[in-house]
Amino acid sequence: MDVQYRLLAELEAAFDQVIQSIENLLAHYDDATSSAWALDTPRPDAAWLRRALLDFWYEDGQDGRATRSYVGLIAANDTLLEAVSETNAAKDRFAEVLAQIREQAADLIPEIKAVLPFRHPALHDHLRGQGLARLHLKQCWRHLPVADAPLARVRLAWYTSGRSIKRLSVREAERKLLALNSDAPHIRIQLRRLAGIPDGEPLAQVQRQAPVMRANLFF
Structure with a gap:
């Protein structure tokens, strides 16, 4: 303490x-x-x-x-x-x-x-x-x-870095789905598919990254 x-x-x-x-x-x-x-x-x-x-x-x-x-x-x-x-x-x-x-x-x-x-x-x-x-x-x-030094020009552009991938167990995926609306048809479909996957099978949660604004600096 x-x-x-x-x-x-x-x-x-x-x-x-x-x-x-x-x-x-x-x-x-x-x-x-x-x-x-x-x-x-x-x-x-x-x-x-x-x-x-x-x-x-x-x-x-x-x-x-x-x-x-x-x-x-x-x-x-x-x-x-x-x-x-x-x-x-x-x-x-x-x-x-x-x-x-x-x-x-x-x-x-x-x-x-x-x-x-x-x-x-x-x-x-x-x-x-x-x-x-x-x-x-x-x-x-x-x-x-x-900026590291005085700038001559700045160009701004939207940029997407791709996807984030997080490792999940079957049980973790099940808990995430149950925390949502388990009565929704698409959730029930995913829960049924999870039920047929062995507990030790590794899963991945893939999500698209949100676009961010990137500044390209010219010195």
Whole structure:
């Protein structure tokens, strides 16, 4: 239990640092003078950037693999770049502690997703008011991408990386199907087919990856 309490305290401190570093970054972003572009809004102002950087949440019923995308470009000066670097360092620290928890106290993960938002009342009010369900841990440690040098041109294009393939046992596949509407005809057909497959037969769950926007950078 001492190890669990220590790891949880370290993660809470790391999460606080992620939030504080983002708030510092936002304080240096002046939407009146910064050159910026976003796919989903004609003016990516400070409110848009705050929404993008602090979107750490699952919506009710959201697929655990899904994330919401914020596609945009911001011309950053040295001060803003330093703030981004500090934010990415804080995210790295959060990821390090989370990896230790997964190795040493994995049963803490559900508690973490529910408890961490309460540490920041404004974030918790947003969580509750927007119909959002729980913390999306991956979004907490994903880096903010930065170009390696000043850019001459950027070309954006939709990209699909193919398929994801996950190994499943017959019993795991059966549980996934039973968690759906087992009265649906197509589910009943799949359950009948599973019943004729030996328990030791390996199966694969194949899913198409969602398209993402890729930026091709020219220096």
